[in-house]
Amino acid sequence: MAIISDVSSDYFRIPLPVPLSDSTHGLIPNFELVTVTVRDADGAQGVGYTYTVGRNGRSVQAAANEIAELARHQDADLAEALWKSIWWAMHYGGRGGPTVLALSAFDMAIWDLKSKRANLPLWRMLGGYDPKVPVYAGGVDLDFPLDQLLRQAEGFIDQGFRAIKMKVGRKNLAEDVARVAAMREMLGDSFPLMVDANMKWSVDEAIRAARALAPFNPGWLEEPTIPDDIAGHARIVSEGGLPVATGENMRTIWEFQQMITIGRVSYPEPDVTNCGGITPFMKIAHLAEAHNLPVTSHGAHDVTVHLLAAVPNRSYLEAHGFGLEKYLAEPLRIEDGFAIAPERPGHGIEFDWNRLKALKA
Known part of the structure; x- marks a missing residue:
């Protein structure tokens, strides 16, 4: 005990x-x-x-x-x-x-x-599959000017990322299309590029956007509409022509169950910091596996690398824009497109408490 x-x-x-x-x-x-x-x-x-x-x-x-x-x-x-x-x-x-x-x-x-x-390291404690997890850089960059967006992508590649996600959902869909086209031209046809709308659109708007973005071959369209519209997601998946990822704003395993079975989401995307923790995250991952679906993630990449390293149906780990690197003893290790789950006992995160305490509000 x-x-x-x-x-x-x-x-x-x-x-x-x-x-x-x-x-x-x-x-x-x-x-x-x-x-x-x-x-x-x-x-x-x-x-x-x-x-x-x-x-x-x-x-x-x-x-x-x-x-x-x-x-x-x-x-x-x-x-x-x-x-x-x-x-x-x-x-x-x-x-x-x-x-x-x-x-x-x-x-x-x-x-x-x-x-x-x-x-034991957490990923082994949870069952263990493979410590090398495919990882993408999640840009939170909707308002970046185009040249800054492209420079950021170049920086991600220099850091070892081999997949990138960018934000869409600007007031004018044509602007989104132009920005995605520029990213695709810079990255090349085979480089994995995902797009994230952060719930911006209605269902019909999302379908139009998906069709407009499809020629640029995004790996998925993330959060095209609100997570509450399960039937709407089914329409976006079937009529939009793109795989759909969602889940970062879903809080229970039962929401994921409905989104998988009724909404027909392509990439369930739990966030361990807001879905109830590791206990339900692993259940969501196994639920996805039972439906022959890959599972991806949102946020908290230093912990989530362990969770995806423990399941065979993992897709990409998101390396999130809200990284804690400055406040950690050992940030996430990335090598040629993979995040490496550490062998330190537990999740291995050691906060720099002195540096954090200077920020207490």
Whole structure:
């Protein structure tokens, strides 16, 4: 048994060196980081985190403090039992939003603790498949001028990426088409290029956009419309002519089940920091496998590399624009198009707490 002696949380506002932008959130000059630390009676500890794109992080921390009260003195080895008891204890006032983000960070910390106690890297603890995971660079770049967009892509290639995602969803579809055409011309016909609309369009607009972008052979069209319109996704997949990825704004395994079976999504895309944590992320990955689908990811690439390294149906890992590289002892390792899951016990993330504490708001 690993009895939980303490659970603590912290909040930081992280400035971005270059303000980012997408079609839904607009300009993003910073993001909010909420960390959760779980300690057991033997002195071992695990760390988890979640984030926002600049708003509502204090609510997430408040929910994390509620979870702390529920988790103290419980057995950290029983990840499934802990998750279920907290889910139902918080369900009436939760089920989504800040509650699930906080539960995601807590569950991540539990798995980090479990893996450290077993002296295993997380990806091996979860079953183990292949530590080399295909990775793409996720640009958050909707408002970048074209020359800056192309320079960013060149920089990604220099860093070892062999696949790139760019933002679409500008006011004029013709601008999106021109920007994707320029990227395709620079990258070449065979270079994997994905596009992400961040829920910008109605279903009919998304179908028109997909048809307009199809000649440039994007690997997928991501979040073409709101995640709540499951039937609409089925129309976009069948009428738009492009594979569709979605899931970063979905909060439960049951939402993914409906999107896979009714919405016919091509690439389920959970985010471990907001889908409830590692426990449900792995279930979503296996659910996708049961439907003969690849699974991709959103955000938190330093942790998610372990999760995709543990499943045979993994597609690309997203290396996200909200990277924590400046605040980590050992950032994600990328080699010729692959992210390498580390062999350090747990998820292997070691925060530079002194540097983070200078950013406490």
